[in-house]
Amino acid sequence: MTFDIDTALPILQERFGERIRRNELLSRHCTFGVGGPADIWMKVEKRQDLIDLVTLCSKHRWPILFTGNGTNVLYADAGVRGIVAQIALTSYTIEEQTDGTALLQAGAGVSWPSLLNDLAAKGWGGLEFGPGIPGTLGGAVISNAGAHKGELGQVLEWVDVLDARLCEETPIEPEVVRYPHADLALSYRHSRFRAHRRVQFDEDGYPVAAPRRLIEPAEVIMEVGVRLHRDDPQTLKAKISEYKHHRKVTQPPQKSAGSVFKNPPGDFSARLIEMAGIKGLQIGKAQISERHANFIVNLGGAQAADVAALIREAHNRVLEQFGVNLELEVELRGEWKVAPLS
Template sequence: MNAETAYAELRSHWGERVKRNERLSRHSTFGVGGPADVWVSLETCEDVQGLVAICAEHRWPVLFVGNGTNLLFADAGVRGIVARIAINGYTIEDHGDGTALLVAGAGVSWPRLLNELAALGWAGLEFGPGIPGTLGGGVISSAGAHGSDLGQVLEWVSVLDARQCAEYPVAPVVCRYQRAELELGYRHSRFRAQRRVQFDEDGYPIATPHKLIEPAEIVTQLGVRLHRADSQQLRTLIEEYKLHRKRTQPPQQSAGSVFKNPAGDHAGRLIEAAGLKGMMHGRAQISERHANFIVNLGGASAADVAALIREAHNRVWERFCIDLELEVELRGEWKVP
């Protein structure tokens, strides 16, 4: 891909929302990552369809992202186009029987939304004030906390299916998956199954292979069940959850939980029992507050974070014979040390 040509073409469609050599550290909760050749923010489903069509026609690689909550971008950045899904609108369809359907864009911020819903007396997502990502990103891993998760209230998901576009310059297809079709489980959905991170023989996490359009099924909108509740009680519960997060999770930049909890145990307990709590590599650290968090102490590199991921994965395997599954995805131009 000729980055200047792609930049000029996208600029003609989306103007100031298109940037050249945008630092991805600005779009990752880890606060690390090099430049994207071209960056664009997409605010409507039509924007997403348009970009997929352009990339399919010109054979330009594109990576769609949300808030960068579960992404570790390489220090060398990402070649091609990185497109942020910023579809932020939502509507509430009141059924008149104490229930409603929330129809929300994939780019809606979880913390912002649940506070607005609480003020209106609608419950269903109040468990998530500590989830920093978007609703669309939450679908991928069925994000949750405090014994609840998105999968429990999700009704359907609209996606832009671009799987054929990777082979032929054809228009992407809009389709809708009902809840039963999403294969929802603990930190899992049908979309997550396509993106599980593997480790090489030395224990280094392997970056997701480059594809023309990634992911090939792009979440654009979702429907969520809501029910009536007392606004003040919802606000109180949300504040309790926020305080719990402050007590139990580190304040520094991080991507949240690094590994999924294995059946019957907790990844943080295993990492701590392996003697790694507080371990540092460069300016990254396995948190002293919660061992399943890797934090940026200021000035960390993506390579620092990846080194700690490797160490935690290897040490837990060596000591407990448990193969921890990574929640974080590696993207970009990675080189194994």
């Protein structure tokens, strides 16, 4: 997959102006604080801009990677070739229904923690379990994010996506499709949008990035519909405060991408990693957190390769000692070793 930055740059600048940045370090755009440059980086703030961008990439065969706030991603030290576009659709509305509930219609770039303050003040419950989920609502759909016995799938009604799957083969304009709840294949830390993003491990135990498409992902989440219910504002604020405190005392303060591995059935990844004897293990400036073993933290100046090496060590040790094949929750993006197409 080739990309000529000098050809693409003036075309993109003509359409999107000063939003286009060249050789932007991705370490500035992810919570791990690691990652090399994107050839071109931009922020997409309007639905029509998103449609136009995908159409341009399909026409010119430019590789593009769409991302959110970078809370669940490990960018390679070599960066990402082509275009990286952050989904920043941040508007939302609350439509009260006759049955005492409300429908929240929110852009995929809306920050979950920021949204909660507004909902609580207005007495709308449904998402209060997630103040410790640092990402966007769009990113939360992909992994069916959850905490404190709640998950997004419990209140999610529909998702609007920009379907660019046919653009891979033919330079055409993508279409907007709405998936109802029943078509989202939601389960523990999984949705229909996760199926093609799973990271594998090679014979030596190193994480291997999923194959990259021309337009990645091929179904770009644009907007979500969430069912809310009436609740007492003070009760909601108290719950949010309690959950924030829990996060503060149980999770490390350093830069990280949250939980590295999914919990296996009937157990906890953190417990297995700690029992394997590698809690606190450090490679370079990355460390398996001393506070929570399912977090890898950046102690300052870490490289993506350091994080990947710790992922390998944790995965291998748990597999060897307990026979449990931990599944990676963090996604690898950029110039990594890539798994063969299946």
